[in-house]
Amino acid sequence: MENETNSRLWPTVLVDINNGFEKSQVLFVTTELQLYDLLATHPNGMTANEIASRKELNLEATERILDFVAGIKLIKKDFKSESKTAIYKNLPQIATFLQSSTPNSMVGAIMHASRIKYPLYQHLMTIIKTGNHTEAYKHAFGFDVTLENNIYKSDIYSATFLQFMHQISSITSPGVAKTFDLSSFCEICDLGGGSGALAYALASEYPDATVTVFDLAYAVEEAKKITPDDTQRQRVKFVVGDIFQDEFPPANLYTFARIIHDWEDEKVHQLLQRTFKYLKSGGAVLIAEHLLNETKTGPLETLFLNMNMMVEMSGRERTETEYRQLLEQHGFVDFQCKSVGGHGSFHTMIAKKP
Structure with missing residues (x-):
């Protein structure tokens, strides 16, 4: 009976793939909010209330996302001994990649994934059926993409793309x-x-x-x-x-x-x-x-x-x-x-x- 029960469990590898977009979205949002830059200015940590107030966010939602980020080990959650109040801190070995001004920053890559790749991947079925991404660009960004008219020539996307390319190229x-x-x-x-x-x-x-x-x-x-x-x-x-x-x-x-x-x-x-x-x-x-x-x-x-x-x-x-x-x-x-x-x-x- 135990073996039969175990055999009916969903494979972890499939569950992780199925839920992977949730981790990506949390990474996108917290990077966009410059959470890791903010925590870098408070080495002793910040409470959820302080972070929510500074970023003008809903407190309960902020607590949930901070706990999730701590759970996937992008930040650390501690407690003040006297009050048992939760405080959130950067993990130095991770934060160096998630801050905007560090030499090995991934912020450009993350913003590129958030603003360009993710919207396009939502139309992957269309791309597979048609063999090109013309309709995907139209649905994701509202215009036909050509060599002369492409997303990388708009201010926000060109800056995002070039920052991403500069960061990765500087490494290699x-x-x-x-x-x-x-x-x-x-x-x-x-x-x-x-x-x-x-x-x-x-x-x-x-x-x-x-x-x-x-x-x-x-x-x-x-x-x-x-x-x-x-x-x-x-x-x-x-x-x-x-x-x-x-x-x-x-x-x-x-x-x-x-x-x-x-x-x-x-x-x-x-x-x-x-x-x-x-x-x-x-x-x-x-x-x-x-x-x-x-x-x-x-x-x-x-x-x-x-x-x-x-x-x-x-x-x-x-x-x-x-x-x-x-x-x-x-x-x-x-x-x-x-x-x-x-x-x-x-x-x-x-x-x-x-």
Whole structure:
């Protein structure tokens, strides 16, 4: 009888997946409220009443969400010994990722998931049926998405997206810059380089090289708000342009970091054709992307990204073999691929123009 009862219990793995959105929503809301920034200013903790008052929230609802956040171990709940009043504190090992101004902050990624990914994933069935995300964008955000008219060009979403990309790129870019010896390249141009995170890493690693970021006007404007110290800023040049339409700045190394996977095959072929055209003979293209294994059953982080590309963008993730074939198709030779140390499935690939 006991075995029969146990066999009828719902598997924990399925229950966790089914309820996972509840944890995500709590993380989204508490990050939006800047709860972890607030608690950082009160190292001895705050009561639910103090937090509710400061954030203008309902007290009972605040107590419930704080208890939930403590239960999933994002904060700590203690009690004042004399009054038994509950107080809530940051957990230092977690809070450093949830505060807006820390070097390894995840706030941009969380806000991107909350404001862009989650609304679109609510229309996943439509995307699967139609094979594109046009209707999903229309239902989620109220307009048709095109290259010229897309969500990332609106103020709130462009800032959210670029903050997210800057935060994640700042973590991986130093490793990308060191994966291969690039000292022979004196002119480097990061195509679609956004905030300049990779460009700054390349400028730091190769001080004799000139480094340029080539991106759309809105991205360059946002990049001005996210800059390192004066020394590095002076060594990276930003040029406004469209990677699909405008002439590339001169370079003997063009780089794409998390760009190729954004686009459908037709656009990818167009980008690589243009790269080969503008690249000087003997120059190279460097691509940094997450890779699928050859059976496309993992790693899990790349499978997540592959889904995200279908839902948010129009591209996909690829295997190493697919990237090799793609570059060779466009005339590149001497393909090499190496993992970026400490960053899971993230890889750097390089190929040369004869």
